[in-house]
Amino acid sequence: MSLLDYLRRKRKPTANVAKERLQIILAREHASRHEPDYLPVLKRELLEVVGKYVNIDPAAIKVNLERDGDCEILELNIALPETEEEAIAQ
Amino acid sequence: MARVIVVTSGKGGVGKTTSSASFATGLAKRGNKTVVIDFDVGLRNLDLIMGCERRVVYDFVNVLNNEANLKQALIKDKHCDNLFVLPASQTRDKDAFTLEGVGRVLDELKEEFDYIICDSPAGIEKGAIMALYYADEALIITNPEVSSVRDSDRILGILAAKSKRAEEGSDPIKEHLIITRYVPKRVEMGQMLSVEDVQELLSIPLLGVIPESETVLSASNSGVPVIHDEMSLSGQAYSDVVDRFMGEELPLRFLEAEKKGLLKRLFGT
Numbered sequence: 587m588s589l590l591d592y593l594r595r596k597r598k599p600t601a602n603v604a605k606e607r608l609q610i611i612l613a614r615e616h617a618s619r620h621e622p623d624y625l626p627v628l629k630r631e632l633l634e635v636v637g638k639y640v641n642i643d644p645a646a647i648k649v650n651l652e653r654d655g656d657c658e659i660l661e662l663n664i665a666l667p668e669t670e671e672e673a674i675a676q
Numbered sequence: 677m678a679r680v681i682v683v684t685s686g687k688g689g690v691g692k693t694t695s696s697a698s699f700a701t702g703l704a705k706r707g708n709k710t711v712v713i714d715f716d717v718g719l720r721n722l723d724l725i726m727g728c729e730r731r732v733v734y735d736f737v738n739v740l741n742n743e744a745n746l747k748q749a750l751i752k753d754k755h756c757d758n759l760f761v762l763p764a765s766q767t768r769d770k771d772a773f774t775l776e777g778v779g780r781v782l783d784e785l786k787e788e789f790d791y792i793i794c795d796s797p798a799g800i801e802k803g804a805i806m807a808l809y810y811a812d813e814a815l816i817i818t819n820p821e822v823s824s825v826r827d828s829d830r831i832l833g834i835l836a837a838k839s840k841r842a843e844e845g846s847d848p849i850k851e852h853l854i855i856t857r858y859v860p861k862r863v864e865m866g867q868m869l870s871v872e873d874v875q876e877l878l879s880i881p882l883l884g885v886i887p888e889s890e891t892v893l894s895a896s897n898s899g900v901p902v903i904h905d906e907m908s909l910s911g912q913a914y915s916d917v918v919d920r921f922m923g924e925e926l927p928l929r930f931l932e933a934e935k936k937g938l939l940k941r942l943f944g945t
Contacts, residue, residue, distance in 0.1 A: 597865070597867060599865065599866025599867060600866070600867055601863070601866050601867055601868055601869050601870065601873065602866065604821075604822050604869055604873075605869060605873045605877070607822065608822055608825055608826065608877050609877065611826060612825075612826065612829050612877060615826075615829065615830070615833075616833075619833050619837075
C-alpha cells in the first residue's frame with residue numbers, strides 16, 4: 587500500500603452491518619425464547635436412540651418447533667448416511 | 677412506597693456500576709433516601725466507585741447470614757446524607773444468596789428507604805438473577821455495540837420470564853434503556869450504532885444517553901461518582917437521566933459531535 591493510499595484510506599461504515607446482523611439474530615432468539623425447556627434434552631436423547639442403530643453425525647439431526655396459530659408442529663429431521671461404507675466410516 | 681430498581685446489562689464492562697453509583701447519588705441529591713446494593717459477590721467493586729472501600733466492615737453476605745444487622749453493614753456516603761452503600765462480600769460464597777434471604781433484606785430496607793438500587797453482576801448466573809428478581813423497575817445499560825445489544829435483549833427476556841413480577845403475573849417490570857459510552861462522531865461516520873438503532877432493536881423506552889468521556893475514568897480513579905462532576909458531559913447526562921426518571925421532560929443532549937474550533941483543537945479543553 588502506497589503512502590497515498592494510506593492517506594486516502596477511509597474506514598468503511600459498518601454500523602449498518604451491525605444493525606442488520608442484530609435484527610436477524612434477535613428475531614431468531616425471540617422465536618426460540620418460547621421453546622419448551624425440554625427441547626435440547628429431547629434432541630440429545632433422540633440422537634442416542636437413533637445412534638444405537640445407525641451411525642449418524644450429531645449435526646445431522648434437526649428438531650424444530652413451529653407455531654401456527656393454535657397448532658404446534660414438532661418437526662424432526664434426521665439425515666442418514668448415504669452409503670453403508672459411509673455409515674461405518676463415521 | 678419504596679421502589680426496587682435493578683441496574684443490569686448481561687454483558688460486563690458496559691457501565692453498570694458506574695451507572696448505579698451515579699444514579700443512586702442523583703436520587704439522593706434530590707432528597708430521596710437511597711441505598712445502593714452490590715450484588716457482585718466475590719468481585720466487589722461498587723465500594724471503590726463510591727469511594728468507601730476502606731470503610732467496609734460488614735457486607736451483604738454477612739447480613740444474609742445474620743452475622744451482622746443492616747445498621748452495621750450499611751455505609752453512609754461521604755457526600756450525600758441520604759445515601760447508603762451495602763457492599764458485596766469478597767468471598768465467593770454464592771450459596772449465601774437465597775430468594776428468601778434477599779427478599780427479607782429488601783423488605784427491611786423498604787421500611788427505611790425510598791429507592792433501593794441493585795447493582796447486578798454481569799452474566800445471567802445466580803447473582804444476576806437475585807439482583808433482578810424483586811425489581812419494580814430496571815435500568816438496562818447498553819453500549820452501542822453488537823454483543824452488548826444482544827446481551828441486553830437476552831436480559832430483557834429474563835426480566836420478562838424469571839422475575840417475581842413475571843412469576844406472579846403482576847404488572848411487568850418497568851424497563852428503561854440507558855445507552856453508555858456513546859461517541860457521536862463515530863455514529864456520524866457510520867461506524868457506531870446510533871441511539872435510534874439501539875432503541876429500535878431493543879424497543880424499550882430510552883431514559884438517557886451517556887457520552888463516552890475521560891471524566892468517567894477520572895471519577896472512578898478518585899472514587900467520586902461522575903454525577904458529582906458538573907463540568908463533565910457524562911456527569912450532566914447522568915443528572916438528566918435522574919431528572920427524567922423523576923418525571924421531568926428533558927430533551928436528549930450530547931448526541932451530536934462537538935465542533936471543535938482551531939484553538940480548541942490546539943489546546944484541548
